[in-house]
Amino acid sequence: MSLKNWIISTCVVVFTSSAVPLLAEQGAVLRTITVIGEADVSAPPDKAVITLGARHSAASAADALAKTSEAVEAILLRMKALGIDSKDMQTASLNLNPLWRERSRDDDGATLPPVGFEAYNTVSVTLRDLGMLGDVLDQVTREGANSFSGFQFGLIDPGPVQDAARKGAVSEARRKAELYAAAAGVSLGEVVLITEELNGGGGGFPSPMMEMSSVRSSPVPIAQGEVSQRASVKVIFAIAE
Template identity: 45%
Template sequence: MRFGLMIVAALVSLPLLGFAQEAERRLTVTGEGRIEAVPDMATISLGVTAEARTAGEAIRANSRAMDAVLERLRAAGIEDRDLQTSNFSVHPRWERANSSNAAPRIAGFVAQNMLTVRVRDLSVLGETLDAVAQDGANSFSGLSFGLQDPEPVRDQARVAAVAEARRKAALLAEAAGVTLGPLLSIDEADGGGRPPIMMEMAEARMSSADAVPVAAGELSMTARIRLVYAIGE
């Protein structure tokens, strides 16, 4: 009976051993592809801050200035779909009394309205920034560049990443004295490509002589692809 159990155990272990050996005869490589592209869109975070004696007066002053900013942006060709209020707040401005024992008092109210703007025509970016500043935009908290349609550039990065992974696989197989078998799996190592990052910016002044100087530079789109090959006999 014991002899029979040993035979059964050996028979069960054979396919497991074969599976382990098959799993070990694999080559996994990762390739990275990087493509540079000139941005064709900018995203601005700007706003209007107004202060007045009462909250209502602060809101009205803020609204008048923001209406002028929005009108200027629309006149520059910015569509409503590219204008989005990102934050609106009203809060008191406290003032400390001369006496250290006296409690602070409300000296006025501050109203702030922040707007996120997408500029799809970079040729008007500089003059648009200058114009909205003159119309009342007195808060700027961010400017970033991007691509309106990043997928074609991301696909180029993926193709470059696959080519790099295949090159590395062939190089490693040759160095190890083995042959590459069939491709077993392929996947994106970073789950769909990295977001674009800014490269070194080159000077790119906008068309208006009075415009704010803006450097658009380049974006770098990166993808990482993992390939798994079987190792041939």
């Protein structure tokens, strides 16, 4: 997997030459420079998580649930036939709701019964071969999938990309610390503390919400782009005496 050069974020908070309650061995207050370093590393995705399903309504709850279950069973069988492992398919939600009239009560104030029921069953599927994505969406639509809750690209193993972002964040922190030290007319000392900030983390495409059309004659076009991993660190440097 090829990695792009890390991209530096310019949104930082800096406290220069500030005294913090860290004591040197001799008991004197240690003068420090504190900086935030951030970096993003991008890479082509190698997996996608899609959430799709079937939604059907009927006069009775049993019929609505039966229609939806039949469609989802056909979807799962089609995915297995395409070579998708069972462990990569999981039911995400199952809902059964009444469909109410515009008026909830009659002229006497009595509650009116629902006009029918709607069942909705969604399945979350992890695709580890992105070359199949468009074809999978096309074929499951033919099998009865009529609702698509979204998808998100990602990395099967984000560790190497995340580590590259961490290294980039530390390098950026040192670059800024050296800049501030030079501007202040002091020399940068050793690293006193490194803390990984909680606002770092993985990235990816947002999950779009849309309804799937009934039948398609060709695979759905999908633009994969890239996903990114972000790292943010706070580094405290001593000011050399």
